[in-house]
Amino acid sequence: MSKLVPPIPKFLRPAPPRPGQDGPGRNGGGDENGDGNGKPGTAVKLREGAAEGGTQVVGWLDERSGASPILRGMLFRKVPKGTNWFYTLGSATMFAFVSQAVTGVFLAMYYNPDPARAYESAAYITNEVFLGELVRGMHRWGSTVMIILIFLHMGRTFVFGAYKYPRELNWVIGVLLLVLTLAMGFTGYLLPFDQRSFWATVVGVNINASGPVVGPYLADFLRGGAEFGAVSLSRFYAMHMLLIPGLIGALIGAHLYLVAKLGTTAPPWLKAEKKSLSQEKI
Amino acid sequence: MTRRGVMTGGALLYGGIASAAFGLPALGFALGPMFEDGTPDVWQDVGAEEDFNAETYVPKVANIVADIGEAGKTTVYLRRLDPERDSKSKSDKGKEPLPYVAITTRCSHLGCPVRYIQASQRFVCPCHGGVYDFEGKVDGGPPVRPLDRFYTRVTNGRVEIGERFSVNSELERFSPRDPSNHLDGLWQYLYPSRPST
Numbered sequence: 001m002s003k004l005v006p007p008i009p010k011f012l013r014p015a016p017p018r019p020g021q022d023g024p025g026r027n028g029g030g031d032e033n034g035d036g037n038g039k040p041g042t043a044v045k046l047r048e049g050a051a052e053g054g055t056q057v058v059g060w061l062d063e064r065s066g067a068s069p070i071l072r073g074m075l076f077r078k079v080p081k082g083t084n085w086f087y088t089l090g091s092a093t094m095f096a097f098v099s100q101a102v103t104g105v106f107l108a109m110y111y112n113p114d115p116a117r118a119y120e121s122a123a124y125i126t127n128e129v130f131l132g133e134l135v136r137g138m139h140r141w142g143s144t145v146m147i148i149l150i151f152l153h154m155g156r157t158f159v160f161g162a163y164k165y166p167r168e169l170n171w172v173i174g175v176l177l178l179v180l181t182l183a184m185g186f187t188g189y190l191l192p193f194d195q196r197s198f199w200a201t202v203v204g205v206n207i208n209a210s211g212p213v214v215g216p217y218l219a220d221f222l223r224g225g226a227e228f229g230a231v232s233l234s235r236f237y238a239m240h241m242l243l244i245p246g247l248i249g250a251l252i253g254a255h256l257y258l259v260a261k262l263g264t265t266a267p268p269w270l271k272a273e274k275k276s277l278s279q280e281k282i
Numbered sequence: 283m284t285r286r287g288v289m290t291g292g293a294l295l296y297g298g299i300a301s302a303a304f305g306l307p308a309l310g311f312a313l314g315p316m317f318e319d320g321t322p323d324v325w326q327d328v329g330a331e332e333d334f335n336a337e338t339y340v341p342k343v344a345n346i347v348a349d350i351g352e353a354g355k356t357t358v359y360l361r362r363l364d365p366e367r368d369s370k371s372k373s374d375k376g377k378e379p380l381p382y383v384a385i386t387t388r389c390s391h392l393g394c395p396v397r398y399i400q401a402s403q404r405f406v407c408p409c410h411g412g413v414y415d416f417e418g419k420v421d422g423g424p425p426v427r428p429l430d431r432f433y434t435r436v437t438n439g440r441v442e443i444g445e446r447f448s449v450n451s452e453l454e455r456f457s458p459r460d461p462s463n464h465l466d467g468l469w470q471y472l473y474p475s476r477p478s479t
Contacts, residue, residue, distance in 0.1 A: 228353070
């Protein structure tokens with residue numbers, strides 16, 4: 001097992017034995033052997049103290065939270081043979097969501113959802129704020145990346161047949177996440193409040209209004225009234241940064257729980273291997 | 283009825299009451315504006331009577347939402363009513379027709395701004411190719427009803443516009459509707475009017 005330990009930096013290794021003195025073992029693991037011949041160097045003491053302290057802190061948390069079995073089940077669960085890069089698309093989508101959430105939080109520090117001020121504040125982020133162009137650009141392009149990734153992830157699940165029993169519920173949750181992600185794109189598009197985003201949102205809201213019976217009410221709910229007015233922008237902003245991300249976060253939790261509970265599927269091209277009983281036990 | 287059942291039911295009941303106590307007001311708060319008439323009932327002066335004629339439309343800027351600057355303004359196309367050329371509206375039976383025709387630029391397909399082109403005497407929408415004739419009735423493309431209009435009146439030689447209203451293909455007046463909502467045939471029953479207006 002000691003071969004698996006990564007190499008220890010030089011300054012943490014025990015000093016080599018002085019000439020004419022019987023030293024400890026050749027490597028840093030000398031003390032573990034229990035040979036009390038050589039006194040461990042200060043570096044070793046430091047390392048051991050740190051390791052012990054770390055163990056104590058982790059142990060203290062684990063004893064009170066019982067987290068380690070959960071974490072072990074999550075992180076060291078078995079994956080089927082043939083698991084490949086396509087299986088990372090879900091994590092990639094979640095990473096895109098986290099990056100949207102982080103950049104979004106910081107954009108909210110400068111953005112002002114007032115019809116008279118929104119465009120100026122968005123322009124201020126791009127032109128004046130340090131790294132503002134980068135953060136806004138990441139949020140703007142990241143939204144597209146997230147939509148592309150979520151569709152690829154959905155396509156992978158479909159093509160691999162990973163939506164079948166017992167994973168139908170996870171497919172349903174995934175579809176809800178897809179709809180919510182598209183809703184994020186729709187509500188976020190208005191926020192720069194330039195001509196393009198304004199008219200695109202007017203058309204988008206009116207597409208909602210074109211639905212029979214419920215359409216007019218849905219459009220009124222989105223606008224917060226009969227006309228595209230003062231509350232429409234703040235309504236879109238609240239949906240974009242509070243309502244929908246909260247729902248997405250909760251559903252991602254349920255999605256991941258089901259993945260950990262049910263496990264992943266093998267790719268469809270992998271044939272089930274015939275094993276003897278003794279092999280299956282392993 | 284067991285003691286346990288009463289306790290469970292009571293806990294659920296009180297939890298439900300407590301959740302409804304904040305949940306229902308919050309829901310009403312979010313949905314309230316749907317039931318309010320958000321458009322101001324004010325008459326806006328758009329110019330003197332001499333500014334307009336019966337042959338062509340004159341674009342004027344009017345406010346449809348107060349206090350939000352440019353986003354609350356819209357262009358309105360105005361001309362004097364031509365009793366010989368304009369078709370009679372059923373809504374005007376036994377009444378004086380509106381003295382001026384004030385047509386909104388909001389396309390009745392999906393709400394893009396239309397433009398009046400005098401050479402062809404038509405309104406054209408840049409988004410999806412909706413075309414309307416001189417009276418704002420649909421000539422082609424996807425729109426489902428004529429362009430909306432505004433009430434007009436003349437006070438002391440000044441032309442004023444009031445609330446917006448929608449019209450069907452016979453120019454009968456209806457409360458203002460969203461673009462894409464039908465007002466003719468069986469379709470009109472699938473698009474209810476707002477509770478407020």
